[in-house]
Amino acid sequence: MRRAVCPGSFDPITNGHLDIIARASRLYDEVYVAVMINKSKKGLFEIDERIDLIRQVTAEYGNVRVEAFHGLLVDFCKQRDIPAIVKGLRAVSDFDYELQMAQMNNGLSGVETLFVPTNPTYSFLSSSLVKEVAAWGGDVSHLVPPQVLQALAKKLKKD
Numbered sequence: 781m782r783r784a785v786c787p788g789s790f791d792p793i794t795n796g797h798l799d800i801i802a803r804a805s806r807l808y809d810e811v812y813v814a815v816m817i818n819k820s821k822k823g824l825f826e827i828d829e830r831i832d833l834i835r836q837v838t839a840e841y842g843n844v845r846v847e848a849f850h851g852l853l854v855d856f857c858k859q860r861d862i863p864a865i866v867k868g869l870r871a872v873s874d875f876d877y878e879l880q881m882a883q884m885n886n887g888l889s890g891v892e893t894l895f896v897p898t899n900p901t902y903s904f905l906s907s908s909l910v911k912e913v914a915a916w917g918g919d920v921s922h923l924v925p926p927q928v929l930q931a932l933a934k935k936l937k938k939d
Contacts, residue, residue: 784863785814789823789907792928793830793833795901798838802838804896814856815847837928854888862891
């Protein structure tokens with residue numbers, strides 16, 4: 781069984797994230813979406829909310845599993861016998877950071893990192909940008925799946 785992981789904070793998941801996950805799901809038998817838990821960072825969505833949204837928007841793929849993780853990504857990979865990390869790259873600036881991470885992960889555990897160029901439609905897209913635009917009342921309907929758009933609207937009305 782060929783396994784890979786797509787890690788991130790996914791706060792919230794965007795169409796750019798979904799594009800990378802969908803492409804990985806066509807290349808691997810099983811794709812884990814690892815939702816990072818960072819206790820020092822307060823996200824807009826709670827971890828359980830993120831997991832639920834990701835499960836909703838990836839349900840059609842059939843081979844995607846969604847789990848939270850805390851700690852080193854290579855430990856997550858070892859525990860699940862995952863030999864590959866799939867990361868999307870938006871720009872050269874992403875590559876510099878991600879290359880260092882890939883080399884560290886490989887040195888720690890032998891896990892390989894595959895870089896997938898982001899669809900140009902999403903090359904500017906980030907969860908932070910989506911949250912900022914949505915908080916100011918901007919239209920992000922073309923940047924996130926419908927379920928995420930609804931959850932964003934509901935979450936931002938509370939604040």
